[in-house]
Amino acid sequence: METIKALMTRRSIRTWTNEPVTPEERKIILEAAMNAPSAADARPWHFVTLDDPEVIRQFTGMGGTEMLAESTFMVLVCCDVSKEIYPGFWPQDCSCAAQNMQLAAHDIGIGCVWIAVHPLAEREALCRKVLGIPESIVPFALLAMGVPNEVLPPEYRFDEARLHSNKW
Numbered sequence: 001m002e003t004i005k006a007l008m009t010r011r012s013i014r015t016w017t018n019e020p021v022t023p024e025e026r027k028i029i030l031e032a033a034m035n036a037p038s039a040a041d042a043r044p045w046h047f048v049t050l051d052d053p054e055v056i057r058q059f060t061g062m063g064g065t066e067m068l069a070e071s072t073f074m075v076l077v078c079c080d081v082s083k084e085i086y087p088g089f090w091p092q093d094c095s096c097a098a099q100n101m102q103l104a105a106h107d108i109g110i111g112c113v114w115i116a117v118h119p120l121a122e123r124e125a126l127c128r129k130v131l132g133i134p135e136s137i138v139p140f141a142l143l144a145m146g147v148p149n150e151v152l153p154p155e156y157r158f159d160e161a162r163l164h165s166n167k168w
């Protein structure tokens, strides 16, 4: 798929079939994640992959996350803040990785939704507890994926009112 087409047609998918995401598809998505830009190329990220339904089920009670029970492949983007070179940029680094994953998934026909974790303290604590994440690592965002069981139309959100030319 052409890049512009992929980013103009991507939507958050929240219902999935029980067909698995193949190892090849997982690799493409994780390669895209780690190819993201990051401040000073620090790459402060780690990724926890989840495909055990019993583990995934433990994230269905966070509020509005019941649908995760259908997800066959989830990735928790985490940050080792000690790897930063310029302090403070890590959420932007991890967001770049997360968005790359969303677009790569869409490109290969995998449906994905970003589930907020950081800066919600309760969700961060749940991730730590369920997955044994050490205190030095920040759980950042959950990307829930699977073979889509819904088709959402593209949305065109371009808004002239948000453009400012040469001055505000």
Ligand SMILES: Cc1cc2nc3c(=O)[nH]c(=O)nc-3n(C[C@H](O)[C@H](O)[C@H](O)COP(=O)(O)O)c2cc1C
Residues within 6 Å of the ligand: 010, 011, 012, 013, 014, 064, 113, 114, 115, 116, 155
């Ligand atoms: C930082 C961030 C946090 C999000 N958190 C959630 C979430 O916790 N639960 C959820 O269902 N969707 C979540 N989303 C998805 C948004 O709701 C979705 O991107 C937005 O409604 C626009 O729809 P679209 O992705 O289909 O274009 C999140 C997206 C972002 C970028």
